[in-house]
Amino acid sequence: RDDPSVERVRVLSPLADDSPLGVSAACYGMSLATGKAIEVGEAVGVIAAQSIGEPGTQLTMRTFHTGGVVGKDIAGGLPRVVELFEARTPKGKATLARISGVVRIGEDEGRGREVTVVADDGTEEVYTVQGASRLEVTDGQEVRAGDAIVEGPRDPKELLEIKGVRETQQYLVEEVQKVYRDQGVSIHDKHIELIVRQMTRRVKINDPGESDFLPGEQVDQRVFADTNRQLVTESRKPAEGRP
Structure with a gap:
């Protein structure tokens, strides 16, 4: 705990789990109902849905x-x-920086302001921001790819x-x-994490490479990773896909 050489610690959670089926009991953790380790075979997905859905009736x-x-x-x-x-x-989504770099904000000339992000290698990304939009950045600020330039939900x-x-x-x-x-x-976070994990669990195949996948097919991330690992081992072209 006090070892200064330890910079990062991996914490088990449903999001960190890579089990091919379901979620491991270790990553799920304690049962909130009993205070003990969750039983193998427990329908934690149903518990998560109930835990989120029931309080959802109180939301406006x-x-x-x-x-x-x-x-x-x-x-x-x-x-x-x-x-x-x-x-x-x-609606009203945020404009996100697509590269990391330094922000340069231009003058509003009636058609909106130009916000430019300049990367270390000189690459530039230009965003036109309407006058009524609220900026989340200032001139000279350093941003990372994915940071919001204009406020709003991502x-x-x-x-x-x-x-x-x-x-x-x-x-x-x-x-x-x-x-x-x-x-x-x-x-509890774990209920939401279970749902989010399922949302992002599948990969859409863009290029099947030398695999048996089909273009446009959706496959489990674990199957995708294992298949590509085997293809690389055999010096064959791996598949390409995105979640």
């Missing part, structure tokens, strides 16, 4: 309207939870493309928790 049906010349309706309460679990593109699909599975999973868990906590509802 509401949207928030942001000010400015061009207002935006932002989902809140139950609509926001549905939006997150269905990985929809939210699009899970865009976040997945830029930052990968683990960051997207964490974002979904935190955002769902934020909705419930804002309305005084307490839910």
Whole structure:
């Protein structure tokens, strides 16, 4: 615990589990009902659905309207939870930086301001921001790929493309928790993590390579990884796909 040489510790959770079927008892942890280790074979998915769905009846049906010349309706309460679990593109979504670098903000010339992110190698990404939009960055600020340039909820699909599975999973868990906590509802992270893990568990095949997969087929991530590992071992072309 006090060893200064330890920089990172791997914590078991449903998101960290790579079991081919279900979730391991070690990654799930204690049963919240008994306070003991969860029994093998317990229907933890059903428990998660009940733990999220029952308090969901207490959530309000509401949207928030942001000010400015061009207002935006932002989902809140139950609509926001549905939006997150269905990985929809939210209204008034944030503009995300696609590269890491330094922000340069131009003047508003009537058509909106140009916000440029300049990477260390000189690569530039330019974003046009409308006057009514609120910036989350300042001139000269350093940003990482996936950081918001304009405020608003993140699009899970865009976040997945830029930052990968683990960051997207964490974002979904935190955002769902934020909705419930804002309305005084307490839910253990593990229930939400189980649902999010299932949401991001499959991979869509773009290029089957020399595998038996078909283009457009959706396969389990574990099967995808194991198949590619075997293909690489045999010096054959692995498949390509995205969650």
